[in-house]
Amino acid sequence: MIPELKVPYLKESDIEHAAMELLRRYSTWKGAAARPPIDVDNIVEGYFGLDLAFIDLTELLGMPDVLGATFLKEKRVFIEQSLDLEGKEGRLAFTLAHESGHWYMHRPLIEAERVVAPLFSTSEIPEQPAIVCRSSQKKARAEWQADLFAACLLMPSADVRATMKALCGDKAPTWERVEERRKKRELDERLRDLAAEVIERGRFTNVSNEAMRYRLLDLNLVIDASNPQRSLL
Numbered sequence: 001m002i003p004e005l006k007v008p009y010l011k012e013s014d015i016e017h018a019a020m021e022l023l024r025r026y027s028t029w030k031g032a033a034a035r036p037p038i039d040v041d042n043i044v045e046g047y048f049g050l051d052l053a054f055i056d057l058t059e060l061l062g063m064p065d066v067l068g069a070t071f072l073k074e075k076r077v078f079i080e081q082s083l084d085l086e087g088k089e090g091r092l093a094f095t096l097a098h099e100s101g102h103w104y105m106h107r108p109l110i111e112a113e114r115v116v117a118p119l120f121s122t123s124e125i126p127e128q129p130a131i132v133c134r135s136s137q138k139k140a141r142a143e144w145q146a147d148l149f150a151a152c153l154l155m156p157s158a159d160v161r162a163t164m165k166a167l168c169g170d171k172a173p174t175w176e177r178v179e180e181r182r183k184k185r186e187l188d189e190r191l192r193d194l195a196a197e198v199i200e201r202g203r204f205t206n207v208s209n210e211a212m213r214y215r216l217l218d219l220n221l222v223i224d225a226s227n228p229q230r231s232l233l
């Protein structure tokens, strides 16, 4: 069994800053500002220099729901092959951005042996990844951090805000029951339509509608009518 990666607490703003720092470094390396759609393939293979492969991870690791696996010493990232199919572009880009988060935020901690990742270090077992990402494992802190990093990388706050401003002007849409529906995980049709417009207008073409809906809520760009602090964009 692959042990959970234990990482220190990070504030959401720390994670956002880390993703922005990576985008700046990547832009410098590339010689052009990275704009949506963020070419996360090129970040992984070009900037990080990782060996990227699509394989049947369930078969390789003998466990279900695996989306990605990172081998630190070998500089290799395996992505579940079923994500490399038409219609899965959003999930694929998100998984690559998530693995980028582990590589950028967590690998230095593991290498400094400041986190518990027993499979790494001198005893890393060949053909056993240090980091395994499963869809059923979202609550682990390292996984949550990598998911937020992925959202910040693919949907930079400044780009999402600028797109919303172009679409909605200075006032954020304020709707009834936004928070309630979010908690119940009910799909809000207005939010889905708005996310689709933001994706199209802002060229976030490798982002799923679901990921954009959460990003709009997290950035407080859609506000619940009960919230007295109706911020402007």
Ligand SMILES: [Zn+2]
Pocket: 098, 099, 102, 131, 132, 133, 134, 142, 143, 146
């Ligand atoms: Zn992960």
